[in-house]
Amino acid sequence: DIVMTQTPLSLSVTPGQPASMSCKSSQSLLHSDGRTYLYWYLQRPGQSPQLLIYELSSRFSGVPDRFSGSGSGTDFTLKISRVEAEDVGVYYCMQGIDLPNTFGQGTKLEIK
């Protein structure tokens, strides 16, 4: 199974400041079709996870452009250019290149 490792496990950010979190996979997520099957989700308290970024760097419909995904192969980053109060929650990365799909442990974002 592909192991997904997220760092840090928690992050405390002042509103308006940037935030960055990392996700590493034990195998490359680059498929032969040229796509990288790495997803980022935000799970707000009491809610289902919601998709932020798909296939490495594409923002899902309705996701603010302050969220961006980058990386390649096995190393990935989610950046928030200016954190807002509504960004509080746990961020998960997930690989979709192989079954079982696997998740990182999550990065909990809180507001200072």
Place this chain on the structure above:
Amino acid sequence: QVQLVQSGAEVKKPGASVKVSCKASGYTFSSYGMTWVRQAPGQGLEWMGWISGHSGKKKYAQKFQDRVIMTTDTSTSTGYMELRSLRSDDTAMYYCLRVPSPWGQGTLVTVS
């Protein structure tokens, strides 16, 4: 819009079985697989398995191999996840999703 609506919360005794449903709308059910993920209280996301929307092909996480059954009913665009021989550590929120989105709202299963 694409939507997954799950059945309501369940309370079960140890040793019993639970069957959770997930009704899809807004897309051609048979064209996509359905994935099941669970989340124990305060914990991360755990992949349970996947079932094809048309062929019945399945893959289960090894951990649940002998206790889980996933099925679909294309006539009603509904997926089902049955977990048998329940234990207290099966207490969790159970989610269906069409990778990578959307997710169902979750079904809380309490084993006590």
